[in-house]
Amino acid sequence: MQQHTLNVLVKDHPGVLHRTVSLLRRRAINIASLAVGRSERADESRMTVVVDAADARQVVRQLDTLVEVLAVHDVTDALAVRRETLLVRVRARGDELAAVVTLALDDGVHVLDVGNDAAILELTDTPERVDAFIALLRPVGIVELRRTGTLVMTRGGTDVALADSAGVDDPGAELYPLQAERSAGDDVL
């Protein structure tokens, strides 16, 4: 079982998130994180989902069966920019609080709020850096932690397909013609 990261382009229709997540659920594929939002195109959304799966190709093929999934790319090993945002509330007072704030500022971590006995920090970086920062904070005392899930954008200009979804993706595919069996002519009535 390994973690795989998939970029999924979907139609922005009500229920598409449900369909995607429901498919993964019933195939017993655990979702480690999911980030989704509108894309640059009017009715399309982009999703980055990190799953635990033994066979990534199967997951890609399964997602590809959904009518509202336009494309699925396994970007686990792709040359890519990976970012995740972390908000964390740390409990500390006095000198300890000052030390945490200094540490954060030195490290490129934003300090969003400072109270008498707690501070809210924000970090946007690779998932690994986020993990490392959380580990650093644990001895101090984390009250609450929120992560957005990873966003992945492949380097090099376009989001290129890296995994073969059993030959479906090649443009040379001869496809079932649309409207093949519908009755000819508009004067049906």
Added chain:
Amino acid sequence: MSATQRTGAQILCEALIRENVDVLFGIPGGAIMPFYHALWEYRDRLRHVLCRHEQGAGHAAEGYARVSGRVGVCVATSGPGATNLVTAIADAWMDGTPLVALTGQVSSALVGTDAFQEVDITGITTSITKHNYLVTDAHALPRVMAEAFHIARTGRPGPVLVDVTKDAQQAVVEPQWDAPLQLAGYRARLAPCDDAIAAAAALLAHARRPLILAGNGVIQSGASEALLAFAEQAVIPVITTLHGLGAFPPHHPLALGMPGMHGWVHVNRAIQMCDVLVNVGSRFDDRVTGKAARFAPQAAIVHIDVDPAQIGKVVRADVAIVGDARHVLDALRAQVPPLETGAWRDAIAVLAAEHRPRQAYARRDRTAALMPHDVYDALNDAFRDRCDWRVITDVGQHQMWAAQLLDWSTPRTHITSGGAGTMGFAVPAALGAALAEPDKTVWVICGDGGFQMTNQEIATLQQEHVRNVKIAVINNGYLGMVRQWQELFEQRRYSNTRLTGPDFARLAEAYGIHGRTVERAADARGAIDEAWRHDGCALVDFRVEHEANVFPIVPAGRSIGEMRVS
């Protein structure tokens, strides 16, 4: 309303006509009333069959689709009407049956408020449909219906549900029939890629012990002739799954029979010994593979399937060929020369002689009991003497005996619920099949358990003046298959499997069809002929030995090499 405007309900009717639908099966109710109101205007072009339970309507649509290859259509109202369709939709999902289910939904303003007869049917059926729609705007209906039918009938066929709110059915709009379909995310590949064909051909070139496994996809694709041509060209023995029965002539020298849990010993042994397995149109269902990790351990596997998601799902594929079965078989035939398989075929023949299929069912000395196999012998004789028949089986022991013992030589003659194994499938499916092909005789073979789940559709047969359905009830007073497992694996603890029922022949007469009871082997053939000759539907209650078993059997969790034969 201007001359070109239509209500959403009228658009639904006209969309069905444009898709060449001629019959639909359903039951009206509050949320689908506007559709039924409009349907009345089109009744000379759209025949609606009022069923007795929406599950029956769903299975009838399936039966229609399974014998004709066309999309079956069923209709229900919201709430319990829609949920009553769920079993049939799940059945169509598992077996790849093209189906469009149309359901009424409460008005859009009420959706999500737990309104009367409201149910989230699109949520409920998400995992058992290829796609589904909730339509709240009548403008979308022409496109949605065209998309629904396209999705249902292409690629690996399957069910699509269209849920239409009552206000969308009532709205008056100008229909745009040429609205472009929004199916950019749905692509179904027909022709295989050359590299994949070359790879398969290369694998076969070195094969000493090749096998072809042919499934539902061969029949759905109309690829029987292509299969025969390829098998004969390459001289490779052919195995047919439960849904593949009828795809390959059963007495052909290359025909081996059915594999899997209740397949023949020599077939399963051959799979365990083969070095190349070409799977065309089957999905490696666990009834075929047994313990998947120990399936075909010596074989390189070529998996040919129109649905890429089946590749590598259960069993590894060494060569994957995505495409339509007929296209792929033709492409392979061009690349694979005759192989040297004489020694292999002789070895299989030796195994077959040693394990003699049907040996568990050899005629014994005459006893008083009517054995199920006597019934199948009589059916085989009757079928042999006639053509133009279809058989629809229900689920259980009788289903396995039918698969094993009857001669299946033509595609779409053997119709059964395989993947879902839905009891109660057969009688309503026969209704659909009978209407799809009024010139064929449709024989239902069912058990007393399954029969009692949906037999009310016999009333529908009478209502529609159907005359060509004959029902054979293999009546053993048990949920037979479960009882068999309790006998073999659970120390004969017959927990809740003993089943009582009415006098089926009298029940048949109450429905207005011919009924007959048979309790002796000598009477079986006569009863079948009498039912066949009868001008109208008929039922024969075969009261068989209670504790007969299906053999061979691969116990659950075992490899197909480990079969029990008695």
